[in-house]
Amino acid sequence: MPSSKASQAKSLNALTPAYDSILELAPYQTGKPVEELTREYGVFDVVKLASNENPMGCSPKVTLAITEQLGELARYPDGNGYYLKQALSDFTNISIDCITLGNGSNDLLDILARSFVGSKDAIVYSQYGFVVYSMLAKMQGATGIEVPAQRFGHDLKAMRQAVADNANTKIVFIANPNNPTGTLLQSAELYDFVASVPSSVLVVLDEAYIEYSPESNNRALLDEFDNVVIVRTFSKAYGLAGLRVGYALSSPAVADLLNRIRQPFNVSRVGLAAAAAALADQSFISEVRQTNAGQMRWLEKQFDALGLAFIKSSANFIMVQIEEAAVINQALLEQGVIVRPLIGYGLEDWLRVTVGVAEENTRLIDTLKSILNAE
Ligand SMILES: Cc1ncc(COP(=O)(O)O)c(C=O)c1O
Numbered sequence: 001m002p003s004s005k006a007s008q009a010k011s012l013n014a015l016t017p018a019y020d021s022i023l024e025l026a027p028y029q030t031g032k033p034v035e036e037l038t039r040e041y042g043v044f045d046v047v048k049l050a051s052n053e054n055p056m057g058c059s060p061k062v063t064l065a066i067t068e069q070l071g072e073l074a075r076y077p078d079g080n081g082y083y084l085k086q087a088l089s090d091f092t093n094i095s096i097d098c099i100t101l102g103n104g105s106n107d108l109l110d111i112l113a114r115s116f117v118g119s120k121d122a123i124v125y126s127q128y129g130f131v132v133y134s135m136l137a138k139m140q141g142a143t144g145i146e147v148p149a150q151r152f153g154h155d156l157k158a159m160r161q162a163v164a165d166n167a168n169t170k171i172v173f174i175a176n177p178n179n180p181t182g183t184l185l186q187s188a189e190l191y192d193f194v195a196s197v198p199s200s201v202l203v204v205l206d207e208a209y210i211e212y213s214p215e216s217n218n219r220a221l222l223d224e225f226d227n228v229v230i231v232r233t234f235s236k237a238y239g240l241a242g243l244r245v246g247y248a249l250s251s252p253a254v255a256d257l258l259n260r261i262r263q264p265f266n267v268s269r270v271g272l273a274a275a276a277a278a279l280a281d282q283s284f285i286s287e288v289r290q291t292n293a294g295q296m297r298w299l300e301k302q303f304d305a306l307g308l309a310f311i312k313s314s315a316n317f318i319m320v321q322i323e324e325a326a327v328i329n330q331a332l333l334e335q336g337v338i339v340r341p342l343i344g345y346g347l348e349d350w351l352r353v354t355v356g357v358a359e360e361n362t363r364l365i366d367t368l369k370s371i372l373n374a375e
Pocket residue numbers: 051052103104105106107130175178179206208232233234235241244245246
């Protein structure tokens with residue numbers, strides 16, 4: 001999390017970064033890898049519920065698509081990702097020239113910031129919004145404007161005011177559902193928000209978890225507003241986090257700009273083929289959604305029984321309130337269960353838990369019970 005001070009940065013001697021704010025950045029904190037826990041604590045039977053990955057893996061159809069590429073690895077991928085874009089165009093009912101592919105959706109968030117935000121500009125995002133937005137402001141030497149959250153979610157009225165108060169705002173980032181809180185905005189609220197901000201402000205809807213809330217559909221915004229971008233990923237419900245594929249939907253003019261900024265081969269040959277196969281298997285996504293919903297209900301019941309408060313989530317993770325979260329997190333790690341502490345978000349009393357499959361969730365709850373009882 002970006003909490004380190006400039007004084008903690010290594011000395012660059014005579015060198016200086018492009019912006020002082022880069023020195024305030026701390027590397028993005030990823031969920032602890034399983035191998036690291038095994039190395040550190042000697043635990044082998046590890047359950048990782050820390051990075052909102054899909055515990056069911058990916059569609060079996062992806063394996064064949066990947067295998068077909070293995071003889072072609074000496075060749076660069078299609079730099080335009082034609083077949084994946086064609087499939088996405090059919091899937092989202094948008095013209096192919098409105099699509100930009102990314103090395104994960106994080107790549108697209110980065111490309112968006114680099115394309116539109118200079119050091120005199122501002123980026124608006126919510127308190128408890130996905131941490132990468134504030135990092136992007138620092139990377140661009142721009143002003144990051146964090147708007148206080150409302151019941152852990154986006155306060156769109158306050159965000160609209162922040163845009164009105166800061167004429168240099170270039171991008172508003174909105175994660176829907178939001179990570180780490182799992183909150184979801186109603187489409188009507190989002191429509192009103194987009195309609196109320198100047199057309200010179202890009203509204204980026206980060207829909208990394210949208211497959212888990214199919215009732216939310218904001219795709220129509222793109223038909224009406226040229227300043228809306230929707231960013232999605234194959235890392236979550238599609239189960240391809242290890243391959244790094246994401247996409248952005250926008251006006252053709254914005255896509256044209258993003259495609260100039262992105263690296264020529266930013267999605268690998270294997271990634272392109274795997275994503276197209278994953279997209280074609282929507283019955284797998286339905287199964288994932290159903291399993292997640294059932295397991296989410298089960299976890300909610302367990303938290304209720306343990307007297308732990310949680311935030312109702314529209315994604316594949318849930319935030320649970322727990323006293324001395326850092327101590328509990330450490331005890332969970334020592335017993336081979338990886339969840340995500342949220343200190344970097346200023347949520348010291350909360351842990352974020354990815355919804356696993358039944359066996360993993362049972363292990364989490366059993367371990368949690370034993371820790372809480374032992375206290
Ligand atoms: C809200 C949100 N957006 C974007 C991302 C980036 O994911 P990826 O780069 O794997 O697509 C994440 C990952 O955790 C996320 O939670």
